Amino acid sequence: MPFKLVIIGSGAAVPTLQRGVTSQYLNFNERRILIDCGEGTQLQLRKYGVRFQRLQYIFISHLHGDHFLGIFGLLASMNLLGRTQKLIIFGPDGLEKMIRFQFELTKVTLDFELEFQTIHCKTKTLIFEDRVLEIFAFPLKHRIECYGFLFKEKPKERNIDKDQIEKYAISLAEIWAVKNGSDLERDGKIIPNDQLTLPPAHLLSYAFCTDTRYYEKAAGWIKGADLLYHEATFSEKQLDRAKATHHSTAAQAAALAKKAEVRHLLIGHFSARFTSTAELKAEASAVFENTTCVEDGDEFVL
Template sequence: MKLTILGSSSAAPTLTRHHTSQYLEIANKTFLVDCGEAAQIQLRKYRCKISKISRIFISHLHGDHYFGLIGLISSMHLYNNIEELHIHGPAGLDEIIRLQLKYSQSFLKFKLFFHATNPDQHDILYEDDNIVVSSFPLLHRVPCTGFLFKEKPKYRRLIKDKIPDDITLEQIATLKKGGDIIVDGNVKYSNIDYTRDAPKSHSYAYCSDTIFRPEISEYFKGVELLYHEATFDNEFANRAAKTFHSTAAQAAKIATLANAENLIIGHFSARYKELDTLLVESKQEFERVMLAEEGKTYLFQD
């Protein structure tokens, strides 16, 4: 699993921090999570392959999370190297994009599909043989959803130099799925003798703009990597609540409640030139925390 941070600022971008967008590679799929202004420039700057993006997930309709979408879609048309694109986002997003295309007299060479998210419930948004992508409700000033990307359990690894010559492909498949080979009521090939543990199944939870809401942790218990917005430090806790945002310490509390393995905090207010205070305050609650750093790729291996 690889996560590249494209933008880490909140409502107002700065000269060094851009609006929220993330490039996620997981289970042989590539997703874009939110698409703030300048997302396509950041994608090119950090050499993220735009043509690999199959689905875009938009958390809510505040501009710093989707104003880069029409530009990216237009460039995808010019590149002429994709066949279809799926966008998951709030109701109304499809109308916004189609109006922009209509009044600019633009058309697309690829098929564009919209899938409306429900901000009030947990839903399965996408599923294939390797991964499930689901949404869960956040609480912000406009309807907002978080996303969980979770790999399905993987097959066990064969110990190739121990595999007998007479074993069939069907029997190999049984071993990889954790079963034993039974012949005439007896175990002929025991799974434990011919396989190793399966590679780790990765998971990533994305919590964009939200007021501190402890109950959301139930949706991603034990997640490998959690991203949670941390717009303010403790000094501005009242402002965070008033604007339906979170502090760095509150983001860390969510990580603790979820028993997350790792935490990335982002969506930093433009008031912060340096982010040391946010990191320190979050580490007081949860040790394994990192700042969202634009251009950095966070790699999680099997």
């Protein structure tokens, strides 16, 4: 599976019977990632069929309760249910201290390794990479330190053109060199690499931006992402409230998507005042057509 995103919780501030608080599950090239972990996330994961013992990484955007309070119970349940596999948690300063303090006070000893990576950056910064994935954090504009994330496929090798293998009788050793960028020599003549190879497949990317007020700089950092999740806590009718609380309106989320030239915008983190998302959808779509209001349990596959 190259890319599957599951919306685990799509509400703001307070969990309701309609929406859990923020959490998303991302399977990106078999890297199993949880983004944010509001209260009740472990139960929502069960509800939507995500096996939490298989999670490898957790990314926490900021330390407001509706984005991280579920992590204590999730870790406790992982432990109780016999986890031994290492887990890596990325989050702002304070998260590790809080988790370790709680385990200490409640006399919990984990049977699996927990690694913390504290995020602290003032611009877009690479915080993780492996063979297939790069993950960047970048600052958002909220009331407290808060980070957005960009999950991106790593540049792949160019694919060799099979017709050219035949035409030039390219050997196995040469194929390997060509895939890695070398040109080919035949009869004293150089055949350049881009005549022998095809461009690599499109590199998928997903940007996660919550919580934040409209912050144009972020558009540059996520330019051209295939999918952007951006918070839309309010509609333009509550613009004052959005400003005061450092949140975005649906129109602002759409403006950011447009500016960033993303392909598809998901909006969520809706205030509990909205029992229907029709108004938010209309408001955002007027600015950026390809907008979806998410619901808990929604899946997006790229």
